[in-house]
Every structure is written in structure tokens, then in C-alpha cells.
Amino acid sequence: MQTLLDTLAGIVGPAHVLSQGDLSAWEQDWRQRGHGKAFAVVRPASTLEVAGVVKACAAFCAAHPESGLSIVPQGGNTGLVVGSTPDDSGRQIVLSLQRMGAVRQIDAANLTVTVEAGCVLQTLQQSVLDAGYLFPLSLAAEGSCTIGGNLGSNAGGTQVLRFGNARELCLGLEVVTAQGEVWHGLSGLRKDNTGYDLRDLFIGAEGTLGVITAATLKLYPLPAAQLTAWAAVPSMQAAVDLLGLAHRHLGAGLTGFEVMGQFALSLVGSHFKQLRVPLFQDWPFCVLLENADHESEAHARAQFEGLLEAAMEQGCVSDAVIAESLGQAQTLWQVRESIPLAQAAEGLNIKHDISLPVSAIPAFVKATDALLARAVPGVRLVNFGHLGDGNLHYNVQAPLGLDAAAFLRDFEPEVNRLVFDSVVAFSGSISAEHGVGSLKVDHLTHYKSPVALAMMRSIKQALDPHNLMNPGRVVKV
Numbered sequence: 416m417q418t419l420l421d422t423l424a425g426i427v428g429p430a431h432v433l434s435q436g437d438l439s440a441w442e443q444d445w446r447q448r449g450h451g452k453a454f455a456v457v458r459p460a461s462t463l464e465v466a467g468v469v470k471a472c473a474a475f476c477a478a479h480p481e482s483g484l485s486i487v488p489q490g491g492n493t494g495l496v497v498g499s500t501p502d503d504s505g506r507q508i509v510l511s512l513q514r515m516g517a518v519r520q521i522d523a524a525n526l527t528v529t530v531e532a533g534c535v536l537q538t539l540q541q542s543v544l545d546a547g548y549l550f551p552l553s554l555a556a557e558g559s560c561t562i563g564g565n566l567g568s569n570a571g572g573t574q575v576l577r578f579g580n581a582r583e584l585c586l587g588l589e590v591v592t593a594q595g596e597v598w599h600g601l602s603g604l605r606k607d608n609t610g611y612d613l614r615d616l617f618i619g620a621e622g623t624l625g626v627i628t629a630a631t632l633k634l635y636p637l638p639a640a641q642l643t644a645w646a647a648v649p650s651m652q653a654a655v656d657l658l659g660l661a662h663r664h665l666g667a668g669l670t671g672f673e674v675m676g677q678f679a680l681s682l683v684g685s686h687f688k689q690l691r692v693p694l695f696q697d698w699p700f701c702v703l704l705e706n707a708d709h710e711s712e713a714h715a716r717a718q719f720e721g722l723l724e725a726a727m728e729q730g731c732v733s734d735a736v737i738a739e740s741l742g743q744a745q746t747l748w749q750v751r752e753s754i755p756l757a758q759a760a761e762g763l764n765i766k767h768d769i770s771l772p773v774s775a776i777p778a779f780v781k782a783t784d785a786l787l788a789r790a791v792p793g794v795r796l797v798n799f800g801h802l803g804d805g806n807l808h809y810n811v812q813a814p815l816g817l818d819a820a821a822f823l824r825d826f827e828p829e830v831n832r833l834v835f836d837s838v839v840a841f842s843g844s845i846s847a848e849h850g851v852g853s854l855k856v857d858h859l860t861h862y863k864s865p866v867a868l869a870m871m872r873s874i875k876q877a878l879d880p881h882n883l884m885n886p887g888r889v890v891k892v
């Protein structure tokens with residue numbers, strides 16, 4: 416194996432092949448659900464270097480099949496399903512794209528930007544903002560996650576309702592295949608029906624088919640005004656009714672619609688005391704709405720007021736505020752985005768990132784809350800998410816006083832089965848936006864149709880016949 420390290424050092428430079436010392440930043444996942452042991456962390460600085468690394472690893476595996484060597488692509492390592500960290504075999508190379516962060520080109524007339532995979536999402540948002548454009552992908556990890564990871568996991572976030580998820584924002588890709596070849600697919604075309612869509616194969620593949628090295632992404636004009644409102648609603652059904660009204664009143668201006676259960680908000684209140692959580696504790700859920708308007712702030716406000724008035728008359732909103740300033744709006748979003756952090760601070764928990772038809776959500780929540788309460792007396796539900804997309808983060812926290820690790824050990828399989836069975840019964844998906852990783856790979860085998868799984872395995876075997884790329888994630892072959 417030392418010869419391989421020397422070869423890799425020759426490609427990326429000895430300073431960028433790390434095999435000694437503390438590698439925990441690359442070996443430990445964000446949720447602390449998996450701590451692996453890397454053979455090495457390799458940090459290329461260009462597409463050619465990525466291709467060289469993959470080619471060298473493929474050749475090494477062909478010569479030493481018993482080595483069990485494989486590659487785990489990694490961006491910001493903020494993924495939530497243990498997909499970007501190595502297993503504990505000590506035979507995996509973490510291929511970190513963090514040195515490839517350049518924004519290559521903004522094409523103003525085509526409304527596109529071409530960017531390298533290691534670019535941090537927030538850096539890209541700011542670069543295009545400085546040029547007068549909007550790149551709408553937005554999520555709480557945007558200060559650390561990268562474009563390669565966003566595309567690898569087909570990230571969603573808070574603007575999917577209007578702009579779609581990472582897949583819908585991507586027009587073209589540059590990819591290093593599992594054989595170490597470069598596929599130059601950086602097209603800025605909105606129409607291209609020339610056969611199978613290779614781009615879509617790599618998006619959401621979680622690094623199991625190849626390494627994304629760059630992408631051409633869609634840009635949008637900046638809105639004239641963006642307003643945020645916070646509303647208390649008497650039930651999940653009322654939140655769904657409010658969503659319907661918001662679609663009718665705001666049309667394409669409706670860019671965000673987030674629901675937050677009261678317990679989720681109370682965790683933010685107790686773990687982030689400096690944040691002012693709006694005081695609507697008498698109501699079971701609050702909703703955060705965003706209206707982006709291309710006319711003016713006055714127009715946006717009038718639309719919002721009309722919506723909230725109609726919603727109160729109809730009884731689906733109990734109380735509401737519209738942010739008076741950008742600062743107030745940012746605070747409201749900060750409260751929403753602090754929920755995952757507050758939940759992590761409260762202790763290990765069982766996450767379910769699920770999607771359902773919006774119309775089925777109230778009945779799903781009622782039925783599944785009751786099932787969980789019966790199965791685990793005192794269980795605490797952290798229920799929040801992107802209701803506008805039918806996406807709930809339906810997370811389960813240990814009953815008060817019960818050790819979190821013991822709770823996971825004793826209850827995780829039963830809680831997962833109960834929640835996922837219910838999701839399937841309501842025609843939903845067991846992973847909405849976080850992906851499969853290692854955490855959900857067995858659940859996928861159980862819940863996905865055999866026909867779909869067989870097609871997925873055929874694709875994996877065709878593109879990565881030696882199982883070099885992120886093995887054991889997404890689909891087992």
C-alpha cells in the first residue's frame with residue numbers, strides 16, 4: 416500500500432496525502448453516527464489530479480484485488496446519513512474536494528455559473544450576488560457544505576418550493592468516472608434530448624458512480640423585495656390549508672414555507688438563549704413563509720397582508736407577524752435553521768427525513784404520533800420541515816431522563832420500522848433530501864421495489880464494475 420501512497424503523493428503533492436496524525440475531521444460524520452478509519456485523505460487541486468488519483472486507485476485494485484481499497488468522495492462532510500466518511504476497515508481513501516473551490520465563469524446572458532465541486536455553497540451564493548444574481552439553493556449547512564456534496568446528495572433546503580432541488584438547478588456536470596476518465600458534460604443547455612441523461616445519473620448518486628468535479632448551474636434575477644412572515648397555526652391541517660391559500664395569493668412569489676412543531680422551537684429557546692423565538696407557544700405549530708416579489712416591497716407587503724387576513728378569517732392562522740426589517744427576517748430564519756443544531760445539542764436522536772403528498776401529511780402525523788406514543792411512552796417528537804415540498808423532518812428524541820445512547824440502542828429499529836411503515840402506507844418516501852448513505856441502505860433494500868433496486872444495481876455495475884466508488888452506500892451490490 417505504501418507504493419500507492421507514493422504514487423498519489425506524486426499526483427497531488429506529498430502535503431496533500433494525509434495518512435498519519437489526527438484525521439478525525441474527515442473520519443467523523445456531522446451527527447457523530449459513524450467514526451471510521453481512513454487509509455489516507457487525498458486532496459487534489461484540479462480535475463486532472465482527481466482523474467490521476469482515481470486512475471491510480473483503479474489500477475492498484477486491479478493489481479491487488481485482495482486489498483479491498485475504495486474511494487469515498489467528500490465535500491464539506493455535513494451529510495446526515497453517514498455517506499461521506501470512511502468505514503472502519505482502514506482501506507478507504509477519503510477524496511476531499513475542498514481544494515477545488517473556484518467559481519470558473521458567470522455567463523450573464525445564459526443565466527448560468529460554472530463552479531468547481533469544492534466551492535462552499537455560501538461562497539457561491541455571495542459570488543453571484545456580487546454580480547447581481549441569485550443562486551437559490553439554501554440550507555442551514557450552507558457555510559460548510561459544497562456544491563459537489565449538494566449535487567452528490569441532491570440537496571433540497573428552503574427554496575425547493577419555487578426553484579426545485581439541486582438536480583433542478585443543474586444544467587451540466589464535469590465528472591471523473593470510476594475508471595479515472597473525465598466526462599466533459601459542462602453544458603449550459605436547457606434543452607438537450609440526445610439520449611440517456613448522464614447528468615441525472617450522477618446527481619443524487621452520493622459518490623457511488625463517480626466524482627463530480629464541476630457543475631454549470633442556473634442563476635436567477637434578484638427579486639425587488641423579499642418579505643418573511645411567521646404565523647401560528649392551530650393544527651397541521653391548518654398549516655396545509657394555509658399553504659393552499661399562500662399558493663393562490665402569492666403565486667410564484669411564494670419561495671419558502673416551513674413548518675415547526677412547538678417542541679422543536681422550545682429546543683431552540685433552551686439551547687440558543689440569545690435567539691428570540693416568537694412567542695406563540697399556545698399553538699402546536701408555527702409556519703415561516705417567504706414572499707419574493709419582483710415589483711416592490713409595498714406590493715409584497717400588501718400581498719402578504721391580504722393572505723394573512725384571508726387565513727385568519729378562514730381560521731387557519733391564529734396569530735402572525737410580518738418581519739419589519741431584513742434583520743428581523745434573518746432572525747426568524749435563524750430560529751428555523753437552528754432547529755437541527757438545537758436538536759443535536761439536546762442529544763443523539765433518530766432522524767427521519769421523509770416526504771409525503773402534502774394532502775396526506777395531517778393524517779400521517781396524527782396516526783404516527785399516536786403509534787409512537789404507544790410504543791415509547793414519553794417520547795419527544797421534533798417535527799419540522801419544508802411543508803411546501805411535502806418534506807418533514809420527523810425526528811424522535813428520547814423521553815426526558817432516558818439516556819440517549821440507550822434509547823437508540825433499545826428503540827431505534829422499532830421506531831424506524833414504525834415510522835417508515837407508516838410513510839409507505841401514506842404513499843411517501845423514506846428519504847426526501849438527505850439521501851441514503853450507510854444509515855438507510857438496509858431500509859432502502861426493504862422498502863424500495865425489487866424492480867427499482869435491480870435497475871439501480873445494473874447502473875452501479877455498469878459504471879463502477881469493481882465497486883471502487885463509495886461501496887456499501889445507497890445500494891449494495
Ligand SMILES: Cc1cc2nc3c(=O)[nH]c(=O)nc-3n(C[C@H](O)[C@H](O)[C@H](O)COP(=O)(O)OP(=O)(O)OC[C@H]3O[C@@H](n4cnc5c(N)ncnc54)[C@H](O)[C@@H]3O)c2cc1C
Pocket residue numbers: 445487488489490491492493494495498499512532553554555556559560561562563564565566567568569570571572573620621622623625626627628755756848849852885888
Ligand atoms: C445543520 C444542517 C442542516 C442541513 N439542512 C439540509 C437541508 O435543509 N436540506 C438538505 O438537503 N440537506 C441538509 N443538510 C445535509 C447536508 O448539508 C447536505 O446534504 C449537503 O448537500 C452535503 O454537502 P457536503 O459538501 O457537506 O457533502 P458531504 O457530506 O461531504 O457528502 C455528501 C454525499 O455526497 C458525496 N459527495 C461529496 N462530494 C462529492 C463529489 N464531488 N462528487 C460526488 N459525490 C460527492 C459524498 O460521498 C456523500 O455521499 C443539512 C446538514 C446540516 C449539518
